[in-house]
Structures are given as C-alpha cells and as structure tokens.
Amino acid sequence: MIINISKIQHFSVGDGDGIRTTVFFKGCNLRCPWCHNPENLTSSPCSMACPGKPGKEILGKYVFPGEILSELLEDKDFYEASGGGITFSGGEVMLQADGAAELGRLLKNEGVSVTIDTAGSIPYTEFEKLNTFVDEYLYDIKTADSEKYRSIGGNLSLVTDNLSRLIRDSKSVRVRIPLIPGFNTDIPSINSVGKLLSSLKITDADLIPFHRLGSSKYEALGLEYRYRDTEPLSSDELGIIEKEYSKYMKIKVEK
Amino acid sequence: MKIFRELNKELKEKREGSYTPYYYRYLGYKKDLAARPADLRANGIHSLFTATTPVILKNELIAGNRLSLFTNNINPVVLEYAKNTVDRFRERWFETCRDHFAPDYRRILSLGIPGFINEIDASLLRHRNDGEKCETLRSMRLTLVGFSEMIGNYISAAEKSLTDKEYNKERLEGIINTGRALLKGKPSSFKEALQLVWYCHNAFLMEERYAMALGRLDQYLYPFYKNDTEKGLITDDEVTELLENIFIRLQDDVVNICIGGQNVRGECEINGLSLCILRAVGNCNVPGPNLSLRLTKNTPDEFLDECLKVIGTGLGYPAIMNDDINIAALKKYGYDEEDVYDYCMVGCIENFISGKQPPWSDSIFNTPGFLDFVFNDGISETGHTVGINTGRLESIKTMDDFMHAYERQLEYGADEYYSRINSASDSLNQKYIPDPFMSCFCYDCIGRGLDIHNGGAKYPSVHGAVTMGIGTVSDSLAAIEKVVFIDKEATLEEFRDALNSNFEGYEVLREKLLAAPKYGNNDDFVDKYAVWFIDYLSSLFEKYHTYDGGRFYIAAAANINNIYSGSVTNATPDGRKRGEPLSDAASPGYGRDTKGPTSTVNSVSKPDYTKVACGTVVNQKYSPEMFSDEKRGKLLAIIRTLFKKGGQEIQINATSREILKKAMDEPENYSDLVVRVSGFSAFYVTLDRAVQLDILNRTQHE
Structure with a gap:
C-alpha cells in the first residue's frame, strides 16, 4: 500500500510526548482557512519556492511504508530516551488509513510508539484499521457548531461520534482545540465546546493558539492567505479563554 | 542586593x-x-x-x-x-607551558602552607x-x-x-x-x-597567569563542606554566597571549574557542593567561571536538569563532557588509574591530569588548508604557505588516489607542525625560566627537588594539536567523491580552477557542490570522512613527543580560530568561499545540518572520540522555549543519547537569533548578554563582529 507524504520532520517537539519524528501525509478533506500546513491540503504534488534558495522544492511523493522505515528508525535512541516516537500528521492521515496502518504495523514491530494527529471527520471504519497500531490520537475539535464545521468541510456529528467511539474502544485520545480569532474564541463558542466535551467525559484538553508562521508558505505556494492580517491572540485574551475552558476541564495552553 | x-x-x-x-x-x-x-x-x-x-x-x-x-x-x-x-x-x-594549569589544591588543603614548607625542608634534607x-x-x-x-x-x-x-x-x-x-x-x-x-x-593572577583552572572544586573541597554542613556550621546558602564572592571576580579570564565525574569504582561523585557551585555560577551570570560537568551514566537526571536550567539563562554553562569517553581516551596514555579518574579540564575543554603535569599547550592544525596543496602543486597562494607537491591532478584517477595525496600533505603538515612546536620549546633553556611558585602546586616537584618544567612533574607535558574543520573537510571530500568520481560532472582540474577563482564563473558547479551530502545529516556517504578524519589525524600525531617526553593529543575544538583559519584558507570543495569561516570545532558546517539536532547527533557521534584525548566541542543552539519545564526533558534526552552513542562533549546556547541581532544593532542595551562562544563564554557585545555573525549563523534548532 503506497502512501502520499510531503515531508519527514525529525525532532518535532510540538506534536506529542518526547522527541518525535513527524510524517506529513498529503491531502485533506477540510479547508480551514487558517491552516498552517497549506502544502498538505491537496493530494497532488505542489512546488514551493523557498526563500533564500534557488529553484523550487517539490512537495509530495508516493512511497511504500517500508521505504521510509529506516529513516524513521534513525532516531530510535532518542524516542527511547525521551518517551517519544513517530507522529503521523497532515493533511488528514485518516484519508490514507490503509497505508498509515501498514506503516504503523511496521513501527509497532520495531517497538516504536505511534501518535496520529487527526481532525476526525472520517468514517470510523478507517480508525478501526489503525487502532491496533496507534498509541495515541491527537484529536482536533474545532467548534461545537455544526454549521461552522460544515463551512470548513467537516461533519460535527461524525467528529463527536468518532471521539466517543475511540474512548469506548479504550484508545488514548488527547483533544486539541485550535484557538482561531473570529471563529471559536468568543465566550459562547467556548462554552458550547466545553459542554460538548464534558458530555463526552473529556477531562483534559490542549489549546493551540493561532499563529501565522505558515503565512510564508502560502506566498511560496502562490496562494492567498485569508488570515495574513489576523493578529495572534494577546496573552490577556488567552488568559480569558483558558479561564473559561478551565470551568469544564484541565487545560494546557501550547506555546 | x-x-x-x-x-x-x-x-x-x-x-x-x-x-x-x-x-x-x-x-x-x-x-x-x-x-x-x-x-x-x-x-x-x-x-x-x-x-x-x-x-x-x-x-x-x-x-x-x-x-x-x-x-x-x-x-x-x-x-x-x-x-x-x-x-x-x-x-x-x-x-x-606558561598557564592553562590545574594546581594540586587537594594537596595544599591537606597539608596547609606550613605543611608545604615542612615538605620542602624535608626534601632539602634528602637532597642536601x-x-x-x-x-x-x-x-x-x-x-x-x-x-x-x-x-x-x-x-x-x-x-x-x-x-x-x-x-x-x-x-x-x-x-x-x-x-x-x-x-x-x-x-x-x-x-x-x-x-x-x-x-x-x-x-597566580598576580604572576599574570591566565586560564588557571580551579579543577575539581566539588571534590577537593567536599570533605570540608561535608564536615561543616553535617555539624550545622554552615548552610548551602552560605556556601553558595562564599562561592559567588569568588566567581564574580573571574571575569576576563577562562577559569575552568569541573563538577561531577566518577571515581575508580564507577560511582558518580556529584554531591551537595556540586549543586552549590552550579547555583553560584548561575547566579553570578558572568563569563569567566568556565563550568564543566563530567557527566556519567549514573549522574542523576535531576542534576542534569538543574544544569539545563542554568544553561537556559543564556549563560551557556556548564559544558557537558562524556566522562566515559574522556576516561577511555586518557587511559591510553599510561597514567595511573587514580590519576585518570581525577582528571579535570583547563582552559576551554582540554583534559588535564590535575596538578600532576606541566601547563597545557596547543596550537592550530588547519586541516582544510592542506586541500589547497593537493590542487596547486603544494603551493597555497591564499595561505601564503607551502606543502609538498603530490603530483599532477591528471594522475589522480580515483577517490582513493585523492585521499592518498591528501594524506601525504597532512603527513608533511604534521611534521611541520611538530617542528614548529618543538622549536618553540627548544628555544628555551628549560632551566633558565623556572616557575618556583607554580612548581609547589605540581606533584612531585617538592619531593623530587625539580622545577615543574625540568622533570619535577609526575607526568611530562602534553601538547594538543587542535584540528580545524572536521565539517569542512568531510563535506569537501564528499563533494569531490560525488561530483568528480561518481556523477563525473566535473574534473579535478575544473575543481582547481573553480576554487582558485573563488567560484566566480563556476556558479553551476558550486550549486552541485552545495547539493552534495553534508556532515550532520546522518548520511554515511559523508559521515565516513569524519570518522576517517579523527582516525587518521590521531594516528598521525601519535609518533611525536614533547620536549620532556610527553605525548601529542589531538583536539576537535576551534575556540574561535575557525574564523582566523578560514580567513587564510582558499575556497574549499564543499562550496565554502575563500576567507569564510571553517566549520566550527567538531560541529557540522554552518546551517548544513538541516535535518535537526537528532540527525546532527547521529552524525557527530560516529567518529571514535576515545582517540581525541584533548577533547572536542560540539555547539548547539536552541531557542529559549526549549528550556521551559515542559520541553527541557527533550534536551536532556538529546544529551543522554549523544553520549550513549559515544559523543564526547556538547555545549548549548540558549539565545534566540532575534536577541543576538538586536544586540548587534543596540550593543548599549545588551552589555550583559553572555553567550557561549566555543570553549568559553563571553559578553556578546564585546566580541568582534565576525565572531558575532558566526554565533548568529550557527544552526539554531527549533
């Protein structure tokens, strides 16, 4: 089973525990306008002009999971020393569940832990292909408003349904909430997400504040970035949001 | 206050x-x-x-x-x-051998000054x-x-x-x-x-000596610390205050202080005093006390984490040494076992048998500079230096031929280096410039009745050949192998012309050179040359002896001499332009380790550092966020993994590029910014612009 990836990034320190290597899967079924990995939206290869470097970098290649295994195992000593492992991110990994499962199986055989970063708007049958090989899901909840979910291409009931099934199947899940100014940071939005997660017995969540570090990628790809002029949340605003969410669960703000 | x-x-x-x-x-x-x-x-x-x-x-x-x-x-x-x-x-x-010495403080503490004088009197009697x-x-x-x-x-x-x-x-x-x-x-x-x-x-300072190490302060002062704290005569805070009172005076100097390490039984010797020393150095936050940690496998993670907190203030101390590797390296030189385990560092990182050998010396061996001789019949116009003629480029048909020519240049260069060092020592009559005060602090000058430079020291003097540019050399050799002998996209003659014209008119060739594999990305194609570098150079210097019969070690450290050496080195086959700095110490070339610190560690741990008895320096820079409570554990894992894989040293800077850039523009606002330079720390704004740029350009991870 072949997989379509854009990049393998060593020493990822933002996605999951310890020192990790992240495999970015190409292609996504959502279209969040704030996305900071726009190169992974489409499944077709794209070319990106890197500042300071001549020529363009082609992102996106089809590989067999076994082909990239040795590169992923290069840092095995670091995973062991730090409690880290491999993260599959994207794009939406679950769109390539068969290939991801094969890669997961290979890594499991090597004793390497696998974390999957997903937005969850995919039929649960895809999760079932992967559950055996995955140690933890980083699971995005972007809003509790089904209309808003639809506006970015997602399906709220599918997202919540999958989340409760993962919990029922005893999978380790870490819920992550992106904080997008103007989309989900007003008090009513926070409360509805809080209530939704409480009803699913979620006790912990990470808040991921909006940043614009991906804006240069839009430029390099020749795409328009609708969030280019959106200011990141101030620490005061973050404080208010954190306090509000803390009414419902234990909160960690990613920095 | x-x-x-x-x-x-x-x-x-x-x-x-x-x-x-x-x-x-x-x-x-x-x-x-x-x-x-x-x-x-x-x-x-x-x-x-x-x-x-x-x-x-x-x-x-x-x-x-x-x-x-x-x-x-x-x-x-x-x-x-x-x-x-x-x-x-x-x-x-x-x-x-003027300074860079770790005096035998253990001995004077056990005998006192009157005891030392008594020993001299006893020796006078024996040698009457x-x-x-x-x-x-x-x-x-x-x-x-x-x-x-x-x-x-x-x-x-x-x-x-x-x-x-x-x-x-x-x-x-x-x-x-x-x-x-x-x-x-x-x-x-x-x-x-x-x-x-x-x-x-x-x-010693009054004698105008520089880089006099305090050595294993946490070991030789420990009996006093233990006794006083156990009896409640002094608290850790008071101990720290006393230490601060001397560390604050160590500015404008490089005074190595060593903490930790293992004893002959393999037990980690970290103690309460080690922590006081670490805190005092951190509190003073000045360059000068050059703190080194001898990290052992069984050093508690909690202690290493305390060290990372101090490093995270931007101070860059302590430098972290792999105790197992240093001990294995020193054991090859015939020192008594208990002396090997009691080693410390002098100056930046140089391993030293505490108080039992004459002061340290070293000098620069510009390894990349010898490439120029291979290409130009033994004459380097840039370096104004002459090697030997290793034959016409047409006669070099394979990579092995090239390596053979390069090795012959290095062999000649090592002889030349040796002659330079020894003619300096030979120019002195060792009896004419004795050092009577320093001799009292070197075992066994008193017992033998001999000056430290004249056979009094238990062990003879050692010298370190500081090999420049492991990254530049590895990248250059890999580029030659790839472009000339595998892809056959250019000839050695074209290489020569490109290097001598500093790549002007050879931009396309330079692109190919830059695209060849680079040291620091865990790619054996190029990393094998770094392994060769250490193996070959250490064997090359094995045959020499210092004026009093001691040995030559090698070091893979640069201090800031990679900048000077680069300024007198022609363009190199890795795509580096004429005059640009060489790769720093044992680190990969600037910005060439693009896969991140884990890959850097995988590469730099490949050479056999038990052949580098003097010591190595691997610089890494991380942004301050990596020192947060949440992420510091990842740095700890980097260090532990580097050492598990056989790395010898790592030192970490914790200053963001933004701050460094600002400090260059507004030095008046950053007068107290301390950065790790190479084997030492310094106030950033006091450094040359070239050195500042160099630090700025070191790859910053995350």
Whole structure:
C-alpha cells in the first residue's frame, strides 16, 4: 500500500510526548482557512519556492511504508530516551488509513510508539484499521457548531461520534482545540465546546493558539492567505479563554 | 542586593594610577640581578607578593585581589626601566607551558602552607648533597614564605580597617581569623579551605597567569563542606554566597571549574557542593567561571536538569563532557588509574591530569588548508604557505588516489607542525625560566627537588594539536567523491580552477557542490570522512613527543580560530568561499545540518572520540522555549543519547537569533548578554563582529 507524504520532520517537539519524528501525509478533506500546513491540503504534488534558495522544492511523493522505515528508525535512541516516537500528521492521515496502518504495523514491530494527529471527520471504519497500531490520537475539535464545521468541510456529528467511539474502544485520545480569532474564541463558542466535551467525559484538553508562521508558505505556494492580517491572540485574551475552558476541564495552553 | 553584586560594583570602580605588577617583580629582581635563575625568579615573586600593602574590599567575604599592584606617583623613568629589566628575563608563553594549569589544591588543603614548607625542608634534607636541587627547593620555599607573608599582610590590612565605619566588622574578623588559621596550619573549615584556594589562585593572577583552572572544586573541597554542613556550621546558602564572592571576580579570564565525574569504582561523585557551585555560577551570570560537568551514566537526571536550567539563562554553562569517553581516551596514555579518574579540564575543554603535569599547550592544525596543496602543486597562494607537491591532478584517477595525496600533505603538515612546536620549546633553556611558585602546586616537584618544567612533574607535558574543520573537510571530500568520481560532472582540474577563482564563473558547479551530502545529516556517504578524519589525524600525531617526553593529543575544538583559519584558507570543495569561516570545532558546517539536532547527533557521534584525548566541542543552539519545564526533558534526552552513542562533549546556547541581532544593532542595551562562544563564554557585545555573525549563523534548532 503506497502512501502520499510531503515531508519527514525529525525532532518535532510540538506534536506529542518526547522527541518525535513527524510524517506529513498529503491531502485533506477540510479547508480551514487558517491552516498552517497549506502544502498538505491537496493530494497532488505542489512546488514551493523557498526563500533564500534557488529553484523550487517539490512537495509530495508516493512511497511504500517500508521505504521510509529506516529513516524513521534513525532516531530510535532518542524516542527511547525521551518517551517519544513517530507522529503521523497532515493533511488528514485518516484519508490514507490503509497505508498509515501498514506503516504503523511496521513501527509497532520495531517497538516504536505511534501518535496520529487527526481532525476526525472520517468514517470510523478507517480508525478501526489503525487502532491496533496507534498509541495515541491527537484529536482536533474545532467548534461545537455544526454549521461552522460544515463551512470548513467537516461533519460535527461524525467528529463527536468518532471521539466517543475511540474512548469506548479504550484508545488514548488527547483533544486539541485550535484557538482561531473570529471563529471559536468568543465566550459562547467556548462554552458550547466545553459542554460538548464534558458530555463526552473529556477531562483534559490542549489549546493551540493561532499563529501565522505558515503565512510564508502560502506566498511560496502562490496562494492567498485569508488570515495574513489576523493578529495572534494577546496573552490577556488567552488568559480569558483558558479561564473559561478551565470551568469544564484541565487545560494546557501550547506555546 | 546580593553581596556579590555589590562586590562587582566595587571591583569596577576606577582606580588611581596604573597596573604595574612588573614594578614589584623588579623590586625583587634588583636585590640580586646576577642571581641564578631560580633565585632570581623567586626574589621577583617574593617581592610581587610582599612589597605592597593588600587592599580589602568592603564586600569581600573571601580576601584576595590584585588592586595592590597598582602604582601611583612612581617616576615614569623608573617604571620604564623596571619594565625593561623584567622583560629581559623572558617569561614563558602559552606554547611553552606558561598557564592553562590545574594546581594540586587537594594537596595544599591537606597539608596547609606550613605543611608545604615542612615538605620542602624535608626534601632539602634528602637532597642536601645536590646543589642544583637545593637551589630549586630554596627558590620554591622563598615563594611560599612570600605567600605566607602576603596573607599576614592581608590580616594586618583587615585589622586596620576595623576602625573604618564603612567596613562590616564581622566580615573583617572573618578574614582575620581565617588568615590566622591558614598561617598556623591546615584549613579546618569550608571557609578556610576556600580562602586558601582563592589566595593561591589570586597569587597566580598576580604572576599574570591566565586560564588557571580551579579543577575539581566539588571534590577537593567536599570533605570540608561535608564536615561543616553535617555539624550545622554552615548552610548551602552560605556556601553558595562564599562561592559567588569568588566567581564574580573571574571575569576576563577562562577559569575552568569541573563538577561531577566518577571515581575508580564507577560511582558518580556529584554531591551537595556540586549543586552549590552550579547555583553560584548561575547566579553570578558572568563569563569567566568556565563550568564543566563530567557527566556519567549514573549522574542523576535531576542534576542534569538543574544544569539545563542554568544553561537556559543564556549563560551557556556548564559544558557537558562524556566522562566515559574522556576516561577511555586518557587511559591510553599510561597514567595511573587514580590519576585518570581525577582528571579535570583547563582552559576551554582540554583534559588535564590535575596538578600532576606541566601547563597545557596547543596550537592550530588547519586541516582544510592542506586541500589547497593537493590542487596547486603544494603551493597555497591564499595561505601564503607551502606543502609538498603530490603530483599532477591528471594522475589522480580515483577517490582513493585523492585521499592518498591528501594524506601525504597532512603527513608533511604534521611534521611541520611538530617542528614548529618543538622549536618553540627548544628555544628555551628549560632551566633558565623556572616557575618556583607554580612548581609547589605540581606533584612531585617538592619531593623530587625539580622545577615543574625540568622533570619535577609526575607526568611530562602534553601538547594538543587542535584540528580545524572536521565539517569542512568531510563535506569537501564528499563533494569531490560525488561530483568528480561518481556523477563525473566535473574534473579535478575544473575543481582547481573553480576554487582558485573563488567560484566566480563556476556558479553551476558550486550549486552541485552545495547539493552534495553534508556532515550532520546522518548520511554515511559523508559521515565516513569524519570518522576517517579523527582516525587518521590521531594516528598521525601519535609518533611525536614533547620536549620532556610527553605525548601529542589531538583536539576537535576551534575556540574561535575557525574564523582566523578560514580567513587564510582558499575556497574549499564543499562550496565554502575563500576567507569564510571553517566549520566550527567538531560541529557540522554552518546551517548544513538541516535535518535537526537528532540527525546532527547521529552524525557527530560516529567518529571514535576515545582517540581525541584533548577533547572536542560540539555547539548547539536552541531557542529559549526549549528550556521551559515542559520541553527541557527533550534536551536532556538529546544529551543522554549523544553520549550513549559515544559523543564526547556538547555545549548549548540558549539565545534566540532575534536577541543576538538586536544586540548587534543596540550593543548599549545588551552589555550583559553572555553567550557561549566555543570553549568559553563571553559578553556578546564585546566580541568582534565576525565572531558575532558566526554565533548568529550557527544552526539554531527549533
């Protein structure tokens, strides 16, 4: 089973525990306008002009999971020393569940832990292909408003349904909430997400504040970035949001 | 405000007059200008220690400074004459074992000054029929007597200040009582022991020595610390305060302090005092106390984490050494086992057998520079240097041929290097420039009745050939192999022309060179050359001996000499342009380790560093966020994994590029910004612009 990836990034320190290597899967079924990995939206290869470097970098290649295994195992000593492992991110990994499962199986055989970063708007049958090989899901909840979910291409009931099934199947899940100014940071939005997660017995969540570090990628790809002029949340605003969410669960703000 | 901050202010106050240690030395020399060398030096040192009244600062908990060596109102003609007289009796310099020495503090702490003098007297008795040895011993004795008198003068100065209301009576009494105890016998408390060490260190500073290491401070002071803390005589906070009081004075110097390490039984020797030292260095936050951690497998993670917190302040200390590798490296040189396990570092990172060998020396071996000779018939126009002619480029048909030619250049270069170092030592008559005071602090000069440079030291002197540019060389060889011999996209003649024209008109070729595999990305194609680099160079220097029969080590460290060496090195086949810095120390080339720190570690741990007895430096820079409570564990895992894989050293800078850039633009606002340079730390704004840029350009991870 072949997989379509854009990049393998060593020493990822933002996605999951310890020192990790992240495999970015190409292609996504959502279209969040704030996305900071726009190169992974489409499944077709794209070319990106890197500042300071001549020529363009082609992102996106089809590989067999076994082909990239040795590169992923290069840092095995670091995973062991730090409690880290491999993260599959994207794009939406679950769109390539068969290939991801094969890669997961290979890594499991090597004793390497696998974390999957997903937005969850995919039929649960895809999760079932992967559950055996995955140690933890980083699971995005972007809003509790089904209309808003639809506006970015997602399906709220599918997202919540999958989340409760993962919990029922005893999978380790870490819920992550992106904080997008103007989309989900007003008090009513926070409360509805809080209530939704409480009803699913979620006790912990990470808040991921909006940043614009991906804006240069839009430029390099020749795409328009609708969030280019959106200011990141101030620490005061973050404080208010954190306090509000803390009414419902234990909160960690990613920095 | 903390006492050490007040002391720092006091130290920075402007002084009347000029700093003239030579004048006081002259006063001793002139007592008998025709004296034999040892007596002459001893007279000079005795006078340096005693001819002037010591100064006590209000915030000194531990006495000892050099302010007494200022002169005022001395006729300039006399000063000039004094300077000329002193200069006539040459002094040693770095390459001829002047400083970079870790004195045998353990021994003086166990015997005290009177005990040391007794030992000399006993040795005089044993050697009474050997005139030369008696002369040497008498000269040592005179310097120690002068040293005692100086402590007596400190006591008197403190007594005089008792009536001065600006002084704190309790502090002065502390200095008086401690001094009296030291004159009477061996130290019996932590404070007395630290005061004795500081009086000694300050005496070496008065002799104008630089980079005198304090060595394993947490080990030789530990018995005093343990006794006093167990009996409740002193708290950790008080210990830290005393240490701060001396560390704050170590600015403008590179004073190596070693903590941790294992003993012969493999037990980690970290103790409560190690933590006090770490905290005191962190609190002072000045360059100068060059803290080194001998990290063992069983050093608690909690201690390493404390070290990372200090590093995270931006200080860059401690540098972290792989104890297992250093011990394995030193064991190859025939030192007694207990001496190997008691090693420390001097200067930046150089391994040293504490108090048992003459001062360290090293020099630059510009490894990448020899590539130019292969391409240009043995003549480097850029370096203004000449190698040998290893034949026409057409005759080089394979990569093996190229390596053979390069190795022949290096072999010749090593001979040339050796001749340069030894002609420097040979130019000195070892008996003509004795060091009687320093000899007292090197085992077994007293027992043998011999000067430290003349067979007194237990082990002979060692020299370190500091090999430049492991990254530049590896990348260059990989580029030649790939582009010339595998892809066959250019000939060696085209390489030569491209290098000699600094790539002007050869931009396309340069792109190919830049695209070849680079050291630091865990790619064996290029990493194999780094393995070769260490293997070959260490074997190359094995055959040489120093003037007194010691060995040549190699080092993979650069200090900041990769910048100078780069400035006199032609363009190199890795795509580096003429004059640009070489790769730094044992690190990959700037910005060429693009896969992140784990891949860098995977690469730099491939060479066999047990062949690098002097030591290596691997610089990594992380943004401050990596030092947060949440992420620091990842750095810890990086260090542990590097060492598990056989890496020898790592030092970490924690300053963001933004701050460094701002500091270059607004130096006035960043006068206290300390950064790790190479084997040492410095105030960033005081560095040359080239060095600043260099630090800025070191790959920053995350």
